[in-house]
Amino acid sequence: MGNFTNPEADLDRFRFRLGFAAIFVLLAFGLLLGRFVWLQVIQHDFYQTRAEDNRIALIPIVPNRGVITDRNGVILAHNYSAFTLEITPSQTGKLDETIDALAEVIDIQPKDRKRFKRLLDEAKNFESIPIRTRLTDAEVAKFAAHRYRFPGVEVKARLFRQYPLGDIASHAIGYIGRITDRDLKWIEESEKQANYKGTDHIGKTGLEQHYEFELHGETGYEEVEIDAGGRALRSLKRIPPVSGNNLQLTLDIKLQEITEKAFGDRKGSLVAIEPSTGGILALVSTPTYDPNLFVDGITPENWKELNEHPSKPMINRAINGAYPPGSTFKPFMALAALEMGKRTPNQAISDPGYFNFGNHQFRDDKKGGHGMVDMYKSIVHSCDTYYYMLANDMGIDNIAKFMGSLGLGQRTGVDLGKDDSGESKGVLPSQEWKKQRFKKPEQQKWYAGETISIGIGQGYNAYTPIQLAQATATLANNGVMFRPHLVRHIADTKTGGQRLVEPQPIRDLQLKPANVDVIRRSMIGVNKEGTGARAFAGAPYEAAGKTGTAQVFSLKGAQYKEGAIKKELRDHALFIAYAPADNPKIALAVLVENGGFGAQSAAPIARMVIDYYLLGKLPAGAAAEDATAVEEERDE
């Protein structure tokens, strides 16, 4: 290119390029013409036949959703067949007139019409759309008599999801609901569009959502010959759908039910885990809700009530509630001290009832102090001063490192919800955490004084009940840690085989057996002569435990008196336990919101749960009911 171009040469070059473009266009169109000749002349017979055959419509057949059962085979979620009244819009005349006429025969409410309208907008060709669901037998018979008047309207049997136990374990099972735009996106991202043709429900929370693509099954289809008006004439071929895979849970629904009853109308959570596998035996969050309300689209009134209720029943406290662990943190602190060589079991401190740091005094619960306190005593009597000092000696980052290895402050990856984003992480405080949590430089700095209250499970500490249960189970299992999970195995409908949700250990903390034993003996002591002794009096097994009380409201030095403050400001009660102590079959964490002291409201629930699980012993209330039932039978 010269620095001064010649206009004539420029024009020539431009025209040459125009010519080049013209030839390119002709070649491209020639290619298209060639393609048309291929399709319309050479392959014409083939496509002619295909078009003839193409009086065939593919109608998807929705598979049966997989059944969910507990570890003993009790059904938690299944499907039942019910009659629906459906309209195929392409086969009826004026829709509004048809519906008006139908309303004279069958009860059709404005909300039915509203739903029909909505579904109509989303519908594909040839699909029939329900105008009424769950017809009674009388309604089916009545419609049958008038059927001739309504071309394109028919009664169909459809499957509905049902949760036979109602609100029991609803936070674990979750529920299904109608597919929304957000769900559609999920389906598209997962490349499942074709398999969801005809499906209109999808898992929304809990196991139903986590295992959606296992539970759904494979959509089948029917090839139906249609006439020129699009009406189905006869079925040509049927590829049956493959039912969804069934889930068998590790959950023991009886245990779950007893636990939920034990909570009564108190808010809280309990997570019980089998330490040797990570299988969840009970996952309780109270209050619960009835998942059946959601299946057919929840009514606005019900939705409002559930969402605006002050005790927030829709929140799964087991995985979404983050609470300070209180004194249940102490056994883990003690173990950390042993493992890091900061304390020996016999090393004792003198407890005057307070710990001075700078010009601040951290006080113990017991006025005047516990006297000489070694590690055993510090756990059994829950001595605060011991842990103030220990925390100060260890430093925040050592604490964070050890607690992090127990899974505290991290998502456990439990199999609930779409992915683990539904689970809360809680807070595992450290210098790094504080730097990221706060924006202002003066707030980002970690002060040594802040470490002191961390030692007794207060301060920034906040963990979910499932994290506490996992840490307790890890302790019970001598440091071998499992991912908590609810599904034991998946029964594959297609292959007939069973896929175990394998209990692979996440990691082995390589704890020294002697150290674990010190903590075990101390926690047994809690239930024999310490803060848990009343709750576990007369237990025919040895249980290791630790009580905890988490401050909701800072009293600024005043004495804590339960009756004096409002219920929602009362402390949270906690308890962690595992049993039998020498060969643990169950490890658990209990939290009772505003329950006051751990020993008083959380430990008795733990006792009830362990009694039932190890001994099959029903709690007194339920047992009494059973006795009267027997008497009633005798009377007859």
Next chain:
Amino acid sequence: MIDIVGTLRRSWQQLIAHIDFPLLFITLAIMGVGLATVNSATWDSSHRMLSQAGNMGIAMVVMWFVSRLPPQKLMSFAIPLYVAGVILLIAVFLFGIKVNGAKRWLSLGFTRIQPSEIMKIAMPLMLAWYFHKYEATLKLKHYIGAALLLLIPFALIAKQPDLGTALLVGAAGFYVIFFAGLPWKIIAGLVACGAAATPILWGMMHDYQRKRVLTLLDPTTDPLGAGYHIIQATIAIGSGGALGKGYLNGTQTHLEFIPEKHTDFIFAVYSEEWGLLGNALLLFLYTLLIGRGLIIASAAPTTFSRLLAGAITLGFFTYAFINMGMVSGILPVVGVPLPFMSYGGTALVTLFLGIGILMSIHTHRMLVKK
């Protein structure tokens, strides 16, 4: 009395002074075919023919208006239109509304706009202005500048994601650069790089994009999903045969087997009912349209008008080729309407903006020469 006739005649002549009749008649012919096909495609349900005729009317008013603007005036729009387009595209990126997983729309409260549509015209306009400005001192760095002007909107549109429109906008820009004299060596290099990059691109593609390509190669692998469109459209074309099934008699069309049959897949409807003969006629009409456009480009007096006319004309070709190629199963399915045939007002207005510009360039050339 005589005077009135004379006045009427003069004002009529004034009115049509900037209409290029060959171009007008060719587009009218294609639109006639299109209108009839829209009528057939929506015969059983929505009856869109009249509303499409209305769209055409509006679009032709736009054409008439644009044809009266002299090219210098058009040139003055280049920068504002391009800058506004890029800003709107960034706005879409930041605040756009998501429809079916793609962010393409911008809400103005009372209505929604699709800024990528503006770029179909703004891009060739901008680049034509650019090369016009630097025509005397054209160096390699100017091509790099042009490439940047091209790539920014292209990337923004592709990111939405709207691969179809990004392709059209990118092509329109490339044609300007090509006509401006991009050295053959570079073109050959680009082609070679493209060929070499294919396996790398394959590795970078999303699963759904790969699936589209695989479905194109063998639609039967996904008969309920993405393959359905291609299979049904191919059957429609193939079963049309040499002479077609006759107007309103296409079974594929009227039994609702063809998806999006009045918009992106309208060619399948046309092809089923009019056969190879109809297809050849349509290709012939498009060839005439493009031929007329190239003639206008060849006769254009300034660099700006030449490049703009050439790029707009090849733009029509790109629309038509990609659409017919996709419907007949030799190109992947991207959302590109068939020009002057597919139902839809926005696309028509954009197309007639192009026609109007061609007319303006052609009818103002004498004035420039003098």
